[in-house]
Amino acid sequence: MPLKLTLALLGLAAMGAGAETPEPRSGESGFVRYWPGELPVVISVPHDGARTTAEIPDRTNGVTVRDSHAAALGFALRDALVARFGKAPHVVVCELSRKKVDCNRAIAEGAGGDPKAEKVWHEYHAFIDDAERAVLAKAPNGLYLDVHSHGHPKKRIEVGYLLKPADLRLPDERLDASVATRSSIRWLSQRTPSTFAELVRGETSLGGLFAARGLAAVPSPGEKLLAEDPYFNGAYDIEAHGSREKSQLDAAQLEVPVTMRDTPEHRTATATAIAEALETYFSKHFQQKLR
Template sequence: MALYIRNYQSINPLRKPKILTFTALLFFFTLYILSFDFQINDPSNVPPLIDLNAPDGTSYLTTEPPSYGYKNYSEFIPGSLPLIISISHGGHLFPRDIPDRKKTTPGMVKSNDINTQEIGHQLSKIITKRFNGRKPYMVINHLGRSKIDVNLELRFERGLLIDIHGHGHTENYIELGYALSLETLSIPTDTLNTNEEIVFGSSIRALCARKQNELSFSEILRGESTSLGGKLQILGYDTIPSHVHKYPLPTERYFHGGYSVQRYGSRNNEHVVDAIQLELPRLLRLGNSRLRETFVKDLAKALGWFIQTYYFAE
């Protein structure tokens, strides 16, 4: 061990002032160039013109602090946009006084969706910048999934809940869940558009009802320029459903939307908040942090367009 320490000290560049100075200068120069390039070329730095005041003249910008549940196990971050970001399975707290969930069914999952909290916070920051300081609501579960599995409400006349999860399917698609099964998505487009039971059973029922005289159900669900999946696909991310991948193949796995989307989406007619489950592949959540950062910026663009197009008053 002593020999290892001496050898390390003899080659440690931090012990050589010239090398240390050169390294520091190179680091700050690189940081300046990257920052300048990002400010010039990133279109997310040019936010759209959004009214910051409510009809009664009060400001939409909120300074309210986050609220926490019992022992900070849950967190609610107030917002000022008709967008709710929910993160159910990224918790990092594993208190001993809460027993582990028992595996009562074969398909029961106890593992966390890694990096979904980090992605959610970064997404919120970028969207807030795009909308001149107006930020999404956030609901975060801080308990680990081995302790609890939770699979959220409103100041606006309409709204959108995005429930962020992670999947490990080999196809690496972004999976958008609208509470519609694989079999339902694969039926002919004409039937999809005219079958009211399918529209009413989707988690974006309220949106489709508002836009029924302008867009068909399939256009909102997977249109190239009219759907969230279409926007993500155009940005370079294989997404289901979209105009390219309209539905999963029978051999492909697909999450169509869990409890939160089914319970709190507008498929329950009394609700005016739509809901979409966002299932992210490992490729976008793990490993390459630069790829993840780029994706979150692109997701913010797509979501920013979606809520500005469909959830602000006409």
């Protein structure tokens, strides 16, 4: 095997990505990478950065907890989509520690006014914009998934659409009547033949399709969000790159529990189930075939 290819494969193995993974594009800072793809799906991972630098001060404002295994899960999802559809999603990863930058917050909180941290933040969002443009150049619409890890007591995927817990507890008629415009799937809600309640918590919602494949999820037909349940409903990434404000990709934040992400086997099982769910989700709501 030629040395260059051997080195490339070693690099990929070290990173945990699939053997077909192309060279990523890298931002000037060196801390953000973008693996372009062909599917109308964009995946980002803002909070699993393992790298650090003395050139950027530690953040003093906001959460700095790392999302363990989130990047490995993002790559497992990429591999599962390639295996199922023969095409890759777009993947954007921030490799810099959340102690230095939080790309899933507005820049003032996320970069704390540090110019180098701001550069990383801008590169991350520019790559997601590039990925969205690449999707919309080939397809009429697409889906953006922001991948995170949570440590909440209930081991279920928390699917966030920017809707508050109080919204999710509304009866179907009220959810259908007024809530879609506040969500990161606003544009999809106008295109799907389904009701908004179905899109958010029905059998063919992301949560419903995940749950039918063994991945407990909320919202979904079988899981309620109780008043005492902690729940992440999504943040800056899906506000900026979802369809609440404009007709661009529809978006959801996926917060994955430890039991679905902690080992390679669990990540593969989770990713395989999500890939299968996305096939149905796209054909039902996007009226697009991923195959």
